[in-house]
Amino acid sequence: MNATFVLLDLRRITRNWSAMFFTAVLPTFFYVIFGATVDAKGADIGNGNVAMYVMITMAAYGAVLAATSVSANAAVERVQGWGRQLGLTPLADSAYIAGKALVAMTVAAVPVALTYALGVATGARGSASAWALSALLALVGSSVFAVYGLLVGTAFQSEASAGAASGSIVVFAFLGNLFVPLSGGLLAFAKFTPLYGYAALARYPLTEGWLTDGSRDPLWLPITNVVVWTLVFGALATYFVRRGRERQ
Template sequence: MSISATMLRIEGVRQLRNPYTLAFTLAMPVVMYMLFGASAAYASRSAGHGNVSFYVMVSMAAYGTAVAMSSLTSLAASEAKQGWGRQLAMTPLTTAGYAATKLITAVAFAALALAAVFVTGAATGAAADDLWRWAATAGIILGVALMYGLFGLGVGLFFNPDSAAALASISMTFFAFFGNVFMPLDGVMLDIARFTPLYGYVALSRWPLTDGMLTTGQTDPLWVALLSVAVWLVLFASLALAGVKRARRRQ
């Protein structure tokens, strides 16, 4: 059996009942958008090809999507490390089917986090000059966020199952603070931000709106964002691979 519809449904309901998932992957990005985007005095000011509300909405949606991917995949890795595979051997579900079910769940909740922020933004004045900019931004956010699933897998395989998901989401929050996501940075802090895991991802997500223009008046070339994403993708893949090898040595 490749994918179990029953297990997929159970996983979805399980995460919807998880207060941690609801708080950090769905509620927190929406609340932060409302605080720093929709309700701010500068919300309607022009920002690139839209307004400031849209700019903040994109940042919070990217953050929430990255948290959803990393935290849910870290839970899957922790379960596998605890010997869940031996239980699966007693069912028709294959290991590949189990992994696919977990990945679909993670992507679904990442999409839900994205949709929650975008719907809130659309209802509270976030605006872009063209409709395609909404679609392009959403596609970039969800597509590139898949790489944070590798980060979650690595964290889940390396750390204690009880703390892996929390560590993954806390790490994303830390990266967001120092990655020019939550607040505009300048000077040395902006230079440091360019080397953090979320900088290129969020810069690329904002591209349909800003064309690389920063709040400081500087402009990042497209290759800067692409290079950042490529480098961190390789590092996250290496982390996940190292975690798999470590888990196998322990068996």
């Protein structure tokens, strides 16, 4: 991995203030509205309170949005000729991919850190294990959507694909029980959508699987959801990458 390449790429991304606002600042803004200022924020839920539940949810959303955006842009760079330029340098493909993965995870860590810091300052409460494990799961789990961003970027091969990938995350968030508590048939459908398993797994150290409608998800359910969607995204991304090479 080339440290200079990683640092330059991080500097380039963080200079884009509008993108950083939506990936880093916006999730904390959502937490303030839906978690830190609501009357029920101190109500008990699992191993913590409602404020912590919303905090984890918004941190996970921000991490996914950041990872998707960075990886989608990286895929577009490759298919639009940046890959050929890099081919003239000593930087290997494996080093490029590892560098982009590190950049994606670093950017994804920003909304997690900001939202958790704000949670500490505004009354989010939970057990020490819930704090540590939920943050770790939110960050590591977002790597699934780095693969998703790569998939969309290589499939559509245009600058608009990065925006489409990020925009689709908003739809997945609504369908995945992140923004509005679902119930009945909608909740049953949500359990098959990409963001449901990831968000449920991030919240598991707090909720232990209990949902707002009184039902409970066994641990295998969010794990299975994450594994299946990782395989689906990975297989499709591999297909589109190979198809792109054949066209070149």
